[in-house]
Amino acid sequence: MCRWTPAAAHLCPEAALGTTTAAASAGRPLPLPSAASICLACLSLLLVTAGTATGACPPGVGHEPFQVLAGGINCSWTLERHTRSYNHLEGDVRLRRLYSANKFFLCIDKTGKVDGTRRKNYADSLMEIRSVSVGVVAIKSVSTGLYLAMSKKGTLFGSVKYNPSCKFKERIEENGYNTYASLRWKHGGRQMFVSLNGRGKPRRGHKARRRHPSTHFLPMLPS
Numbered sequence: 573m574c575r576w577t578p579a580a581a582h583l584c585p586e587a588a589l590g591t592t593t594a595a596a597s598a599g600r601p602l603p604l605p606s607a608a609s610i611c612l613a614c615l616s617l618l619l620v621t622a623g624t625a626t627g628a629c630p631p632g633v634g635h636e637p638f639q640v641l642a643g644g645i646n647c648s649w650t651l652e653r654h655t656r657s658y659n660h661l662e663g664d665v666r667l668r669r670l671y672s673a674n675k676f677f678l679c680i681d682k683t684g685k686v687d688g689t690r691r692k693n694y695a696d697s698l699m700e701i702r703s704v705s706v707g708v709v710a711i712k713s714v715s716t717g718l719y720l721a722m723s724k725k726g727t728l729f730g731s732v733k734y735n736p737s738c739k740f741k742e743r744i745e746e747n748g749y750n751t752y753a754s755l756r757w758k759h760g761g762r763q764m765f766v767s768l769n770g771r772g773k774p775r776r777g778h779k780a781r782r783r784h785p786s787t788h789f790l791p792m793l794p795s
Contacts, residue, residue, distance in 0.1 A: 664703040667714065669792045673749060673785035676772040680713040680720060684730035688772030698794055701742075708755055709742045710734060722754040726764045726777030740766065749788035 669692075670678040676688030677697040689697055695715040702710045711720040718730030719738040731738055739755035741763075753763040754777060764777025765787040780787045 666701045666791065667794055668699055668701055669697050669794060670699055670711075670750075670789040671792050672768045673788040673790075674768055674770050674772070676768050678720075678766070678768060678789065680716055680718050680730040682716045682718075684718055684732075686720065686728040686730060686774045688768040688774075690772070693795065701791065704739060707741055707743070708739050709752070710738050711740065711752070720766070722757055722764060722766070722777055724757050726754075726757070726759060726779070728766060728774040728777075745782070745788060747788065749790050751782055751787050752789065753782075 672678065672688065674688070676690060677692070677694060678686070678699070679689050679694055679696040680686055681696050691697070696713055698714045699720075700712045700714050702712070704710050712718065712734075713720075713730065716730065718732060719734050720740070721729055721731035721735070721737040722740075723729065723737065736756045737754070740752040741755050743751050743753070745751055752766040754765075757764055757777070759778035762778070763782070765780040765782065765784075766789070767775040767777070767780035767784065767786040769775050769786050775786060
C-alpha cells in the first residue's frame with residue numbers, strides 16, 4: 573500500500589509540522605491531500621523500491637548520482653549495463669568427411685597429397701574442421717595431422733604447420749553444399765576454390781568456379 577506523505581514535508585519539514593499542529597489545535601480537520609500529491613508520493617516510493625531491488629538508480633538517471641529523490645534519499649548508485657555475451661564460433665570443431673558433388677571424399681595422405689576417394693570410411697578422409705574466425709575454417713586430416721592448404725598457384729597440398737595458406741572461407745550454397753575458397757590467395761581478383769574433378773583429382777583453384785559441382789562439398793558426420 574502507498575502511504576501518503578504531505579508534499580510540503582519533503583520541502584520544509586518544520587513548516588509541515590507547524591501546519592499540522594495548528595490545525596489540530598484549532599479543531600479543524602487536516603487538509604486532504606490532492607490527487608497530484610498522492611500520485612507523486614506513490615511514484616516516488618515505487619522508484620525508490622525499484623532502485624533498491626535492482627541495485628541501480630531509477631530509469632532516466634545517468635551515471636551521475638541522484639541528488640534528491642522525492643523522499644529525500646540520495647542515490648549514489650550508477651546504472652549497470654549488462655552486455656550480453658554471444659558465443660563466437662571461433663574455436664568450434666567439427667569432425668566431418670567432405671563429400672563432393674562428384675561423389676568423392678576429400679582426403680590428405682601422409683605424404684601431403686590431396687586426393688579424392690570413394691571409400692566411405694577411409695581414415696585419411698576424416699577431417700577436423702575448425703572455425704578460426706567468422707566464416708573462415710581450417711581443415712586438418714585426423715589420421716595424418718596435415719592441414720589442407722592452397723598455394724599461390726591454386727594447388728592443394730597437405731601442410732605440416734598451420735599458416736595463412738590453410739585458411740578457407742566456408743560458404744553454404746543454395747543447394748545445401750559448402751564451398752571452400754582460399755582466404756589468402758586469389759587469381760586475377762577471383763577466388764580460388766577447393767575442387768575435385770570427375771575423376772576425384774584436385775583441380776587448380778583458378779580453374780574452379782563457385783557454380784561448378786566440383787567445388788561443392790557436403791560435410792558428412794562420420795559413421
